[in-house]
Amino acid sequence: MLFKGPCSVHSRLAHMLMALVLLGLFVQTLRIATDGKRSPLLKDAEVIPEGNASPEELYLGRLTRELGLSNEASWVAWRIQPSEQSEVWPSVTEVQLNFGAVSPKTINLASPDRMDLYAKKRMELPVPTGPKLGDVDASDFLFGISTTYARISDRDYAMIKAWARWLTDGHHHSNGASMVVVLDQANASQLDEVDRALQASGLDCWVTTTEEPMSMARRYFELTRILKTFAANLAANGQNKRWFGLVEDDVFFPSLSYLRDRLFSYNTDSQHYIGLPSEKLDWDTSENEQIQTHGGGAVLLTLSALTRIPNLPCFETERSKKTSFKSKRWDELLHTCLMKHTELQMHVLPGFYSPNDKTVDENVDSYETGQQPLLLRRYAHRHLLNINKAHLVTNVCGESCFMQRYLFKDNWVLVNGISITQYPDGVKIEHKETHKGAPTEEKKEEHQKRSNPDSDEAGRDISGSLTERLLIDDDAGSVDRATLSWSGRRNAWKLVDSAVSKDGAVWQAYFKRGKKNSARDVQQQQQSSSADEKDSIIVLVWEQAKSAL
Template sequence: MYDTGVMLRSRPWHRWVVAGAVLVGIFYLFPAVTFRPTTSTAIADTRFLTPAPLSNLPFLKELLKDNGLGPEVEFASRHLKYRRNAETRPPLSQIPNKLFPNPPQTINIETVTTLPQLLPPVTLAVENSPRPNEVDASALIFGVSTTYSRFNDDAAGPLREWKRWLTDGNGSSNGAALVLCLHEATDDQILLAQTKLEGVGIRATVQHSDSSLDMPGRYFSLINALYNHPSRETRSYFGLIDDDTFFPSIAALLSMLSEHDPSKPYYIGAFTERVDWMMDHKVPMAYGGAGVFFTAPVVKTLDDLTPTCLKKNPESGLYLEWGDQGDLLLYNCLHNHTEVILTNVPQLHQMDQFGDPSGLYESGELPLSLHHYKSWHRLAPEKVHVVTDACGLNCIFQRFQFADDWVLSNGYTISAFPRGIDFDIMKMEGTFDNGLAKNGVEDVSLSYSFGPLRKNLAGTGRKISWSLLDARSDEYGRVTQVYVKRRDDERWLAKDEPKPRLDSVIVLVWEL
């Protein structure tokens, strides 16, 4: 009789024969047993592991120093535990807890070694909306026309914002495609732009604009670029945007678009917010900065109509369809040659109001798009958007009113109301200034879009606001937001009220 043990030790290949037989037996006897390989994504997702202790002090020290705040500041902080179990996203959520039951503390950010101890966390319910890395946006393709100098500009360039809504936030595409047409760019600049976009995870095609076309024509020609894109057959919705168009929740945008059958002809967008401009122009068109969307049948129709709609009067040099702007030229082409009319979606925002935009951003609305945030008003949407890494895309700008009459407009401001909230907070605050209110006559240019506006509280002492300075997320799904009120900000002082002695800082930490 053979000594099997000796044979296996002396001939290693026997071990593989036996092991293989055992595995075959397992699969034969227990067919339900399967092996699921661990993916790199699962390894990288530490959101549900026990988080390491959080220290915001180094981040805060550097941030305040870089922005000329302190070193002595008033400081308050709170942890917010979010639960993604709300059925809807209301414009205002009432929270039974006080946000800050204790007064702020004074600290010197240069010498302090630990931040003041946090109060127990407050629990907030938010809608179960996906985070940036949980969205499949492959139904979308966007076209945009700009110059290389603007694209490459550190301040005016769109790359920081595009990273937030065209990627998963981790350096990979969310499936959406971008066609970028650059005017007056060299071949090297086209390559550099392509490399930059790919480097941050944006699925992009960068190409030259047609140098023979003017600005309206270049905008119109984006239709041809989208129609000829190799991924056209896999896309459902084709969008034209400006380089300063931002989509706060790509998930909400997809949800809205999915209500429109992509096999049918749709032209989707929004009017300007200004009814006076609507009456002056007398054109019910989609304004381009808010984002204009088409289904494939309309894209094909416009592509076929391009030679007709780009014809000009040889004497005047004007388009026969008439249009000194690309969005108007597109509208006239559709209006004059098809039966397609606009599907108006007011949640897409052209942002044509001037002055302080807080009325909209603090309204609790989830805007589908934003525009003009680097020109007609100032906003850093890429910083506002960071909180979506924690509580999901639809919690951006969500409004929470606490028991002590503090109101959080998530990612934008935290506001206190020292005399209480004795007004209808569901009405939008009239912070805007279109320059039309004269001699006691009220400006109604925005009333059709926003409804009757309540009085602006700036300069009354009835409202004090801290604005988002910056935000960061970590590998455990926590997001830290830093809101500040500068001591020389006179908007929050009543008449003859003295300025405060110190800058004021509020830190919120979002965590599961």
């Protein structure tokens, strides 16, 4: 397409057209590259889709494909404007409006009516004041995780994506926290592949592998030595870590800033050993009916406590045994070792369950109790939760809005990122007086007194059924634990999808499968308009948050 000879009008026009074509190709290439780095609601919506489809139509199409929807479905859509109002986490927020004010529409999935899909109703919901991912400084933390290549590469590196939710700023940069990952007998190619994936996600991470068969317990003992050496290297480069975590690969911290606040009372210059059990399943009852925990797959240590472990007799003895520790969990063996060879106590920061709590309702899912989550463990196995989708809403309303519970005037309950539940026959709320506030110097002094081996408080059981040298620091008297009770019907929608649109809003889809248990049910559904027999979708569009005045 090049022209030879003297310049002419035609050649000038040709050059201008060529320049415009090249510019257009460059812009399109840049747009595609940019789209690939974002988490779009729908790539179709961001690349200017053909026709005049609305975002709601495109989102319905996405859900139809992912959920296997067919024929008809019930559809409800709300727009939500979060508003930061308080630093205190409420166990339940009562909302003086009817969630059912938007009537469900029956949607023909083959040819949906745009006006039936359109989310025109908007509500404002209060959220606790809290940082977003890009505002968190987690530079005090260094975590150690042991896993396998198969687990870390499964489902397109879903595990690394989950780690990036709490170890980065959400834009492929570290939030200051560092991590060491030990792979079990990975080859060089696998090690390099995982390293590239970790670096691409923005994690400040060093990955290595074992060369011989090791039990998980032995790998975590080796991790203490690695963390000790790695911490010294970081300190030499001006990065002084204060907290060192041994955590399992399926542990998720919804908010490292909240974890940091819970650790405020502990003097990091002293020796501290802290367990972080999440749910009741992370506690055990011994033969003599004593309640105990070994940490629940997540343990935090100060540097002075960490440096003692590699020198303990049990560590030196067991590191030479290739098949040791198979009968017990790593956190249990670590706890046994520390209790036998040191004077350390285990302080416990419970997540959703504490033996001190007298208001536990066995019929309510832990994630729906309205408690602010400290950490989640085995969330996919225990709760079938896609954590990357569930936690995405924090992009717009901050870390403190995840799992926040709302009770609407017409007996609907939203647990943000988890579920929406309707109680047609009513639901009752029981409040407990609380005085929760920011950590105080008095609390800090109390923790230091109880942590001092020379103190009269040291090693004292806080409950007659608790194991000796186990101290639960749950501030039970100052945490809001309002409970909801009901009788009769209960209709539940679970979160199945979440994504970010081009304007930064987070779209959530909560889903309830219709009654289609047999060919007869399908035939009846085709002849009936009953909402219970249709797949039901509730869409919440979380828009950018308003800051408190």
